[in-house]
Amino acid sequence: MIEHTRQKFLVAFKSIVLCVPLFVLQINHAVWAQNPDAEVKTLDAEVNAYIQQLKDRDVTVRVTAASALGKPILGNPNFANPSESAAVAVNALTKALRDQEATVRVSAAVALGKRSYGSTTEDVEVLANLAIPALIKTLKDDKEVAGVRSRAANSIGEISRAINNITKKSLREFFGNEETINDLVGTLITALKHRNVQVRASAVYALGAIGSDASAAVPSLVNLLKDKKQDVVVRAKAANSLGNADLKASLNRKAVPALISALQEQKPEAYFLRANAALALGYMGSEPTVAKDAVQPLIIALKDKNTLVSSSAANALGLMGSNAKDAISKLIEVEKEKNQNVQFRTDVINALGKIASDPKVAGSKRIVSVLISILKDGKDETYVRQSAAYALGKVGLESEEAVPALIQVVEDSLEDKPVRKYAASSLQEFFKNQAYQDPTKNKEKSLPFGGCKQLLIIWNGQNAANVLEKSNEKEKLFLEEEKEVKWYLQILNLQLQFLIFSWIQKNPLVLVIILYLLLLPCVWIFIFWLNPLGLFYIKQAFNRFKGIDLPASLSGGFKVTIDILSFISFLEFFCYRPRVFDKWVSNQYKLFNKNFLTLVKKFDNYEPIAVELDSTSVTNLTIKELQPIFSKKISCLVIQGEGGTKLAYQLAKWAMSKDKNERLCKHLMLPVLITDFELNLENKANEKPFINAISGQIKDLVEATDSILPELLDQLLKQRRVLVIVDVDAFREMSDDKILEIKNQLSQLDFPVNALVITSRTKLDLKGRLYSLCQIVTEPR
Secondary structure, three states: OOHHHHHHHHHHHHHHHHHHHHHHHHHHHHHHHHOOOOOOOOHHHHHHHHHHOOOOOOOHHHHHHHHOOOOOOOOOHHHHHOOOOHHHHHHHHHHHOOOOOOOHHHHHHHHHHHHOOOOOOHHHHHHHHHHHHHHHHHHOOOOOOOOHHHHHHHHHHHHHHHHHHHHHHHHHHHHOOHHHHHHHHHHHHHHHHOHHHHHHHHHHHHHHHHHHHHHHHHHHHHHHHHOOOOHHHHHHEEEEEEEOOOHOHHHHOHHHHHHHHHOOOOHHHHHHHHHHHHHHHHHHHHOOHHHHHHHHHHHHOOOOOHOOOOOOOHHHHHHHHHHHHHHHHHHHHHOOOOOOHHHHHHHHHHHHHHHOOOOEEEEEEEHHHHHHHHHHOOOOOOHHHHHHHHHHOOOOOOOOOOHHHHHHHHHOOOOOOHHHHHHHHHHHHHHHHHOOOOOOOOHHHHHOOOOOHHHHHHHHHHHHHHHHHHHHOOOOHHHOOOOOHHHHHHHHHHHHHHHHHHHHHHOOOOOOOHHHHHHHHHHHHHHHHHOHHHHHHHHHHHHOOOEEEEEHHHHHHOOOOHHHHHHHHHHHHHHHHHHHHHHHHHHHHHHHHHHHHHHHHHOOOOOOOOOOEOOOOEEOHHHHHHHHOOOOEEEEEEEOOOOOHHHEOOOOOOHHOHOOOOOOOOOHHHHHEEOOOOHHHHHOOOOHHHHHHHHHHHHHHOOOOOOHEEEEEHHHOOOEEEEEEHHHHHHHHHHHHHHHHHHHHHOOOOOOEEEEEEEEEEOOOOOOOHHOEEEEEEEOO
């Protein structure tokens, strides 16, 4: 029993012994939560080691430890460190701000600012909640040395900038505490009056970094800038801070004039002030009212003897973008001065690229032309040409002419590699900008206005992708650019498809009309290319139903007849083309030529004769004298005198010549001889004796079973595919009245024959339609 009681007592005692340390740890944790000064260790051995070194008696060790704790990676949970390590490190540094040695306090203040570099949201939260209150306290301490206070103000600026950049919030939004912000800004404004230059300069920087929450400090910053007795570094820092767009210093009516005045100060030691004033005006110049006053002073500053000032002026004009359009000519002028500093020239080139980013700016096309010429100048500095290539990637979306120039540079294997690399990057940037434009909000990219332009961009993109791919096969220099350009090309193609489908949904009727206007002519073009004469026969098939109305269901309720349909289907345009009738002549030529040559065989062996051609003596009449006559749309040749029949038959042979140089006109003509009209003329029912005679003779010569279609014959005669030869002497047995009737028919305005040869031994007086006839007299009159 006693033994059993003893065992229970031992178990209870052990439990108490184990619980006491846990209880003590819990109390210590609660105490530390209430008292940050309490020492707390973490699982991060390196952080613990540096914290221990902060207690070392050696000042150098403490300074080194404080500096080491300022590394952002140290204690950062994103780098496999325990989550509480960052807070422990920051807390240790805030305690070091109270170290007895000023050098340790300086190192701790600087380290807190450095921890904001590359930090995450968690890091800046720790810095904001632990470091900023401690730094404010240090800055307020009038007993603190100036070096520590200036570093404290500078670190406040660094942490504030990190909060703005990482969380995308103002300090007021981040803290949610009006008193903290007012205390912070008020302390910094007070520091602007500190007797030490470094403290004032750091306070100015911090106010600029805080941004919109420090707008109450703008009047103080303007006064610092205007005070010429103030140290030039402080004034320069004030100008720089006023340039922060979040401060909205432009709303202060004294800020811009003060900056312009500072820009115009010519003291040699004021060059840093002028440079910062120029850049501040550039950042504020996105507002047209500021640019209106600042552009001309900045143009003058381009000629400043100090390169830093002139480069800052160029950069400022670039920051203004399209608001600096009045500076285009001057920027181009100073860039062409080859003796200029290379850095200055590159800044000018970059400024031109930024101004040209707005295609609506008058002169943007000129800028693109200048940049292309710089890029292509193989004798220029590589660095300058790199800048030109880079700037072309920033130009407006309308400047597609820059793309072929960039492609050409990438493709040239003899070109400098850095220039080629920048050209490839600019191609990537150009197509990225194109791809990420919202096509639904850009009217110029909507169909039908931007369809052709979008296709041109895609075509250029395909060329760029092909060139990059080809270059990578040899050098592997543009792998990333090739990948990106191809990706953006896919986006552009999808955009085009989206635009097309969206437009179709909104305009179905217009689509039907466009398809009608495109597809139907394409069908006729295909038939026209395959068998031109087929179109004519399709037209004839339509004519068989001439006058028949289409059903209302097919015509949409309108009264449409087949003859109207042939017109609105564009068939009329295609079926009467010269190629159609050339095809008919070509099909009939072989048989026609054989039968016709048999008919006129007795008139072979023509020899050139002496004639009078329109009252001009020609010793030897050849084809060259006759070709100009038959090159006209209506050709009529009257041959008078003996031997005219033989000459007329020779003309018929020339009309059918396969040699273009020995042909009456460019195309082949089939000759028809009209010599006997007695029977037709006696038939009073026959109203078209000539046409019937021509049709009958063509039917015989081509050995056809059916007569030629009237409409086809009419077009063959009008388009001079048939040469009609009329021998008037063959009608000498007729009465004078009948001969006169024949002449009248030949002279009628509606007579369809446009290639006519008339032979007669006696003089003919023909008027009316044959007003442009030519005459050949085979013997002197």
